[in-house]
Amino acid sequence: MRYEYTVETEDLAKYYQLGEVVVKALDGIDLRIRRGEYLSIMGPSGSGKTTLFNMIGGLDRPTRGRVYIDEVDISKLDAYELAWLRCRKIGYIFQTFNLIPVLTALENVTLPMIFAGVPREERMRRAVEILNRVGLGDRLHHKPAELSGGQQQRVAIARALANDPVIVLADEPTGNLDLHTGLEIINMLRQLNVEKGVTIFTATHDLKMIDVSDRIVWIRDGKVDRIEKRVDVVVGMEEI
């Protein structure tokens, strides 16, 4: 079954209690991400991008509101279903790559397939294939520490794709990369989006991301400031 919206949020809020003060990291976000859409969240530091990433990815619990992935309210899932959702439906990409340091590139990519119950032979075959696709066919047995930042991020992309997710969530995927390498990663995400129809959600400061996004959602202080289609984007300097 194909759903019109891969992600929907409804009055999504996350408050943090820090002593006396309440920090409203997210404060009533209503968002609908269409299947196959490339959507970028932009906003100044501290505006709630990572918090939103965590909520949509089922990595943290909201204070209020709901998140639907493929029309399923994820707060209703039990531990098994939530693990399954993270494993099979969502691919995560982080600013700091977050590869398992003791595992090789190949092993990092096979790990999510272990959880998905893919047989060993098939895992290996698939992992090699995906790593080839991201241009790392000659780095299969390297540990993360033996790879450059850009290469590590490509392994992370390969890992995110291991179980054919419907959505890839990326939190500042180019944040630790230089301009050129960042562009490579962005193009890779775009290609994935165009060719495979994978829905992409990125939280970013990176203006290069605007060129490839279908829509840009600007957030400020945990609220949606405005939503723009790519053609309409006008960036003020204070917003980056």
Added chain:
Amino acid sequence: MLIILDPVMSKSTVESREVKFPPSEAFRFSIESIKRRFVRALITAVSIILGIAFYVGLRTMSDIMLSIYGTSEAARSYQLWMAIISLIVCAVGILNSMLMAVTERTKEIGTMKCLGAMDGHILMIFMFEAILVGVIGGFIGAVVGWLAGVLIYIGEYMNVIFSSALMTSYIMRMGEGILIAMILSVGATIYPAYHAASMDPADALRFEL
């Protein structure tokens, strides 16, 4: 009705919506993790080896003394106390290094959960690691302790220390030592591992030492 065929709603596909991580995979992961983090494993193992060597050494000497001099009950219990106190001192060291070993992997645990790991899977990996380090450290410690205990008497009492009665008690002491090592190792790991495994991934990922 279309909705029945929906994989999310359909009961018949419920089993397929579970992640898998068989113990055999967890075990392989644990072994790799120990091998590739050898120095960390060694630090933990050293405190186990020391503790168990002290314990088994003191107990062995106490057994030998009993069969040579017929030690009094009071002296025996004094010797037991010495062995237990040395264990307690080393347990603190084990607790400390296990706590570090788990804590420094909090972010990795968060990442694993993003890939589909459940709390129990994480716990299983750490338990296997603790058992392996415990058994290996305990074994080395037991052998070292026994050697130390025996070597002290080997010159004068050669024939006594290898009597069959003592041989059985050596084996018992070493078995005790390995068992204690395992219990200490698992005991020191279980709480920090449980704590880290049950964190929300978002918190685990944000975690920095």
